[in-house]
Amino acid sequence: MAPGHRAGSSTRLLILGCVRLFQPVHGYFIRRELLSWQVDDWASVHPGSIYHALRSLADQGLLDEVRTDAEGARPPRTSYRLTDAGEAMYGVLLRDSLSDPDDPIAFLVAVNFAPSLSRDEVLVLVGQHARDLRDEVERAPAALAAYLAREDSPPSSSETLRLIAARAGGELAWCEEYLARIRSGAYAFLGEEPDWVPSEEQVAEAIAAGAGGAVRVGAASPAGPAAIETRNNQS
Structure with a gap:
């Protein structure tokens, strides 16, 4: 944005x-x-x-x-x-x-x-949203491993990264389901x-x-x- x-x-x-x-x-x-x-x-x-x-x-x-x-x-x-x-x-x-x-x-x-908006435009826009989330989810394991390798923070603080990744994964799953519903003809645009x-x-x-x-x-x-x-x- x-x-x-x-x-x-x-x-x-x-x-x-x-x-x-x-x-x-x-x-x-x-x-x-x-x-x-x-x-x-x-x-x-x-x-x-x-x-x-x-x-x-x-x-x-x-x-x-x-x-x-x-x-x-x-x-x-x-x-x-x-x-x-x-x-x-x-x-x-x-x-x-x-x-x-x-x-x-x-x-x-x-x-x-x-x-x-039109059905096609919503598919494009939410599709971009999903791609960005997917990138974030795919980067999460490496980011978590790098964080855990540091010695300047307590291990428990890594839970913040796990939570962020879990939220992104949950939203990504919803986006994929939403896009599938729209493609199948659900709702009116x-x-x-x-x-x-x-x-x-x-x-x-x-x-x-x-x-x-x-x-x-x-x-x-x-x-x-x-x-x-x-x-x-x-x-």
Whole structure:
């Protein structure tokens, strides 16, 4: 991943991807949706940081503040949508995170937005991820042997290298299984017929909670389906 994109990449991708699913959409809905994905558990995203991330992305020109609504005593709610720059950055972060094995949290986020790319492109990107992991796994025994030959560290500290290698091996095994599933036709990707359609109740709930526009079907959160397709004409 390019150094300029690495800092906070998982959070930026998560926020841009979620806004992209439901745009135009206000911050309260984004926070509610992301908490339903349990991002505070697996993505290290603190609930209180979501509003800050939205404002920061808007300041960077990646999100556009569509409107601010005030109703009664309720705090004003600002709705956002991706700008052209935000759409481009979403693509860069998604592709980098799928192909680069150095940020496991960003990879976890990216896998859940992978259906917004074509099947062939996901195969290429995750294939690169798997090749890099395979190289790491193959280098691990020699690295461990060299470490154990040193006399400046206690032998027990070698367990860190063993753990890193085990994690890489586990992720590599998952990548190979995931790639096989994609090759066999699993899931729906860009340009294909959706493999999941929300119920009328889910659509109604999303609209009532603040989702707008034509929300994309096909992506899913780690905790369950996240995309609700609404065909209302809210602006």
